[in-house]
Amino acid sequence: MKLKQLANANDAVSEAAKKVNPRYRLGYHIMAPANWINDPNGLIQFNGEYHVFYQHHPYSADWGPMHWGHVKSKDLVHWEHLPIAIAPEDNCGCFSGSAVDNNGELTLIYTGHHILDQEKDLFYENQNIAVSKDGIHFEKSHKNPVIAAPPADSSHHFRDPKVWKYNDKWYMVVGNSTKDDVGRVILYSSLNLREWEYIGVLAQGNENLGYMWECPDFFELDGKYILMCSPQGIESDGDLYQNLFQTGYFVGDYDYETNEFIYGSFTELDHGHDFYAVQTFLDAKGRRIAIGWMDMWESKMPTKEDGWCGALTLPRELRLGENNKILMNPVEELTLLRESEHHVCTNQSINGSYLVETKDNLIELKIDFDMAKTTAHTVGLKIRSINQEETLLFYQKENQKLTLDCSKCGKEKDGNRRTILESDQVLSLRVYIDRSSIEVFANNGEATMTSRIHPKEERLGIELFAENGDAHVIDFTYWSLKDIWK
Template sequence: MNIMTEWTREERYQRIEDVDTDYFKTLKQQVDQSKFRQQFHIQPETGLLNDPNGLIFYKGKYYVSHQWFPLGAVHGLKYWYNYTSDDLINFKAEGPILNPDTKYDSHGVYSGSAFEYNGHLYYMYTGNHRDNHWQRHASQMIARLKEDGSVEKFPKPVISQQPEGYTSHFRDPKVFKYGEKYYAIIGAQNNDQQGRLLLYNTEDIINWHYLGEINTELDDFGYMWECPDYFNVDNQDVILICPQGIEPKCDQFNNIYQSGYILGKFDIEKLTYEHENFVELDNGFDFYAPQTFLDEKGRRVLIGWMGLPEIEYPTDNEGWAHCLTIPRVLNVENGQLKQRPYPALEKLRHNKETALGYANKFTRKLHPYEGKQYELIIDILDNDATEVYFELRTSKTSSTLIAYNKRENKITLDRSDSGLLPTNVEGTTRSTILETPLKQLQIFVDTSSIEIFCNDGERVLTSRIFPTEDALGIKTSTESGQVYLQFTKYDLKDEHK
């Protein structure tokens, strides 16, 4: 049985139960044979994964869902696929948890969040319905997780449509508690084609009241703001948004869509947000639609989609696409949002290896440093080099390059020789200017991804890479001068796989 690669509208909106089981069996076999399958990231069993949804720690267990189209690597009829975990590192696949099975979400169970109310877990999400003229109708819906693991949806939407003055681009509710009330911040587009944030609240989670638009200083900043989030960490208010339609600006905003944060002061009564500049959360190629939640210790944790819309990835023709990022712990320090790898990732570490020495303009291959799945910590102890180069997943013909320019204090990720490349992507490099001279890189490499944490979470660069299977090496060199380095490498292995 052939796996579909060209899709009609009707095929994109087929329901799982209407598809021949032989198709799924063939698709699963094809996906399992992919040489790009990840080892310690959440990825779809088949089809396409996108936004993380419904993240919560509830009754001793973590719940992590994601947007899912099961039939292939295209955006079609969306479900929520759910995982549970005891530690945010080892996940159990639970299967679809929200299905497009009512007239209000007949064309997709879109993104949303989880919250606890009166001891029960609830999901608030956007239901997507198309009428006979294929016009979009978006509403906000709620479902309750039952004791047997199934969900019970409220019989009708709690917010039936967007308020006056806004288009049907009205989605992605993120619920948070403030005082004794529950609030939902929702991404929207006004009738002037500008991205906006709308706020609702409730006292009983059934009757939701429209409070108005949150007034920011970003008056003309893209045509739509997706996947908003609000939280307070280290006594600092933070809003996350994913604006669409931002023009590139030097090393900023070079991806098709952006994802970032604005630090500020939120007056929830006056609906005002006095804030600093918008800052990108990630400076790599593949990061979007993050969502945050509190872990069992009260830490603010972020998980993002390691991908972007409207881009074709090398695994698309294998019937699957995308993965989620590793979890990150968020803190605000010195007016900046720091992102650090979730501490429990250390449980994946095996086979520690260390090395200490100088690098210069003569390329040096690190022995026996090699692999497809590892954590690499590079400490820069002394640096007299003009530019330092680190090459990962190297072979005779390929490598993924990280360059640090000391004079400009700039980190650059170059995947021009990484292997197969996604299409519809502008350029093969991404760069960012650091606040302080580079002292450390903490790098997580999986079969087809790289996540680079600079200076203890000051900047992060996340990207998919699709190298050849023999691209295992690690090399270092400089443009001129020398640098004194300490390397610490761990193989990363999920014992449950």
């Protein structure tokens, strides 16, 4: 990797950052100083610090030749921008991948994306590595590509390697598709990260599960094995699969001796507008932590006008709940963001609406409704601006659906997302609002909804509401949060 390429890329970002319009800049999420980002890559805890890399185009707020941007943190909350880690060669991109600690050597495993004809979308992909002793400066291996081509029965889609170690052997899953466009994940093994043996297909879909499975991740969670992936090409089905592309998981049992994965059906992981390409890692506390891209392909992205585009979600701890359902909740360290606590009400019934005025744009909310004592057909909250703009989150008792409505806050078309949530006793909502994002965690992670919002008006406050009856509020507390980037 030519040092001049990296220097030019870092200089370009530094210059672009001086011109960024701050109106939608996030206060406590990972984003680049300027220009485009998408998938999180290389999530790892290395030498006691958390590292997150991300797909990055340093020369434009639009997608382009992919570099790896880089941040690190001691606490998963306060992030520090580091120099761009790897840059592509001519007519190439350093696509998504992962990171491992190889006896003190931080190793990035990534896809080389090589364009043959841009207009005809002709390309080929292979797998490569770059290494670092200090966790900041990386050198591409002279052994690259470490996997030169996909298996013979494969299409040219062959990307996003996720690598882990089991006993004394390295394993890699790669997103792939068959020659007749059926999405799948394939498996490799290695003793040294340089020479890889193809094992076979770990899991494969059908004509209903998309033509390509991007960003696979495979790990053990609470006694089961989880395959996460981001299928492209699933058709919408009622409230399911409403985004252009999906992110979800299979739960099953895996045998390293036979390399057989026996698994159930595909389940969506998040039901908002803007959640894709999730990746997980295991930290020193034994937690499985996930971070996703907080945007969606081909969606409205007004921040491009401001000189930047793309952000990552808050870090979320994963657990396996009842019926093999993955529960996602914010990591406990996020309480470090809290600057002031505002205890609004306890054990109070509301009829109609209850407004709490606040101009804060960085807020954490915790609201618990006693649904056994609630007679209202619909309960929820509005993040209100001073005039017409608002973001709605509401729950309907009759059909047990939780709805996030962003149609009056930047998503005029296709503004609603819904998911089933059984809440006969307590409806617990934990909501993080940043300047241009909302992340909802309902009933301790039984449902999550992640969306970008783009308000143009000043904030008025938070309004609780009940329709056709009373809502019983057990507790309503909110916190003003700090801006880590200031």
